[in-house]
Amino acid sequence: MGLAVLAIYGLGIHFIHLDIVRQRQHLRRIVSLPMYNFLAISGLYVVNFLTLTLTVLTSVDTISGEIDTGTVQILAAKPLRRHEILLGKWLGFVAMMTLYLALMAGCVITLTNLILDYNVPNPLRGLLLMWLNELLILNVTLLGGTRLSTLANGVLTFAAYGVAFIGGWIEQIGAFLGNQSTVVIGVLSSLLLPSEALWRRASFEMQTALVQAMPTTPFTAAASVPSRAMVVYGALYAAAALILAVHSFNRRDL
16 A cells, blocks of 8 residues: 555656646746645655554554453563563564655655655655654554553544644644734644654755745644754653553553
8 A cells, every 4th residue: 555655646746747847938947846845745744644553553452452362461471571572562663663664755755856856855854753753653552552442542542643733733823823822722732742743843854945935734834843842852752651651561460
């Protein structure tokens, strides 16, 4: 399905590019650059969401499911400490998530370069922020799995992401209209779960100066850009979630 996403993206930007080339006598390249950037960021937005969904759906059952079935008791009976069991699973999911994100995002950036002859600005910086976002979601999911059932954990994780998502939209629209109350609401929702803030910072890093000066779109963050302090908060949040997951699993009655 990832290949299908890349095929549709590649075909889409190919035909859009043909249209731009046919109208080049009316469109100078500097005018088409914001559109190229928008297409690249929209493709990376899909990759970010797919990686997030993959991370949650594959890890949501890894702790709670094995506790319910009694599988974890077999593992815990071996000469392994509980934190080694959880961190071993964590490393496996981090490797899988990193590989998927690198392949998908790398292909989107490569297709954009080959078809549109456009280089995404600061790709490494943007991808690192996307990776931190996925790591945050993974750690939160593992934390929930140490105390909640599989269903409750999945629902809670996606619901928290939904709160962060709508809060980010409210913040963007409020900032564009100059309404500080809605900006505060958006910031508070980011404190609850900074996933959307990390994506908006990643998209901002991969925008050109011209695009940053344009109105906000569903895939950009021009009106209200999360600060570097929010990025630090997201990293600390991810680390705290993993530490709490280890602590909770150690104290869980199996």
